[in-house]
Amino acid sequence: MPMKWQLHNVDAIPWLIDQSSDDYDALVTDPPYSSGGLHAGARTSDSANAKYINDPGKYPEFTGENRDQFSHMQWSTLWLTHAHRVLRAGAPVMVFTDWRQLPVMTSALQAAGFTWRGIVVWDKTEGVRPQKGRFRQQSEFVIWGSKGKWHSSDGPVLPGVFRHSVTAGGPKMHTTGKPVPLMSDLIKACPSGTILDPFAGSGSTGLAAIRSGRFFVGCEREEAYFNIACERLSNTA
Numbered sequence: 585m586p587m588k589w590q591l592h593n594v595d596a597i598p599w600l601i602d603q604s605s606d607d608y609d610a611l612v613t614d615p616p617y618s619s620g621g622l623h624a625g626a627r628t629s630d631s632a633n634a635k636y637i638n639d640p641g642k643y644p645e646f647t648g649e650n651r652d653q654f655s656h657m658q659w660s661t662l663w664l665t666h667a668h669r670v671l672r673a674g675a676p677v678m679v680f681t682d683w684r685q686l687p688v689m690t691s692a693l694q695a696a697g698f699t700w701r702g703i704v705v706w707d708k709t710e711g712v713r714p715q716k717g718r719f720r721q722q723s724e725f726v727i728w729g730s731k732g733k734w735h736s737s738d739g740p741v742l743p744g745v746f747r748h749s750v751t752a753g754g755p756k757m758h759t760t761g762k763p764v765p766l767m768s769d770l771i772k773a774c775p776s777g778t779i780l781d782p783f784a785g786s787g788s789t790g791l792a793a794i795r796s797g798r799f800f801v802g803c804e805r806e807e808a809y810f811n812i813a814c815e816r817l818s819n820t821a
């Protein structure tokens with residue numbers, strides 16, 4: 585494996601259980617949202633792509649998207665609890681979610697032992713989800729906090745809202761891929777060292793970590809996305 589990054593084609597939870605305690609400097613991740621469908625039929629569909637995009641054949645499928653809200657909170661508490669153990673004291677945690685799962689994800693973060701400190705808004709610009717006579721679904725959220733005391737009381741004041749189109753910095757490589765410039769903005773709040781992303785998808789967190797001079801360790805269960813992420817990370821390192 586190259587020195588600047590490691591990516592594992594595994595389920596994140598057993599992998600986290602195998603890791604040593606207090607080893608990682610930040611958790612920046614975009615787990616499955618288990619959201620999207622307004623009705624049970626859509627939410628429990630086998631196709632994550634069909635829920636989130638108009639062209640379901642465009643990206644490889646991924647799983648872990650059809651828990652109901654109660655189960656999503658329990659599962660999130662589980663993986664966040666294991667992630668909490670492997671992080672160093674003071675490590676920042678940043679977890680993406682959407683408007684539907686925002687309440688349960690803030691609870692899961694705290695149930696796992698993190699101190700919840702706020703929400704960063706990702707403004708996806710006017711390119712997304714217009715709704716006639718109603719508000720555009722234009723934002724997603726990053727719940728942020730830390731393992732105990734925040735790692736630093738120094739450094740620049742960072743914005744609480746970041747505005748990037750979904751294709752800022754290059755084409756999307758995953759159904760729910762995040763723009764690398766957004767990930768670079770978030771990582772500015774992390775200490776130097778190793779950033780952990782247990783749900784790496786196409787590797788956007790990793791690209792931003794490497795570009796900022798940090799190390800990256802991630803997991804991605806779906807082989808198709810694991811391969812896409814490895815290629816992107818290899819071309820960046």
Ligand SMILES: C[S@@+](CC[C@H](N)C(=O)[O-])C[C@H]1O[C@@H](n2cnc3c(N)ncnc32)[C@H](O)[C@@H]1O
Nearest residue numbers: 595596614646648758761762783785786788805
């Ligand atoms: C929201 S996507 C991440 C997208 C990523 N931020 C990007 O920009 O490409 C979540 C990813 O987590 C993966 N995943 C779901 N459950 C997992 C698990 N238990 N362990 C590891 N990966 C998992 C899915 O395959 C999916 O690619």
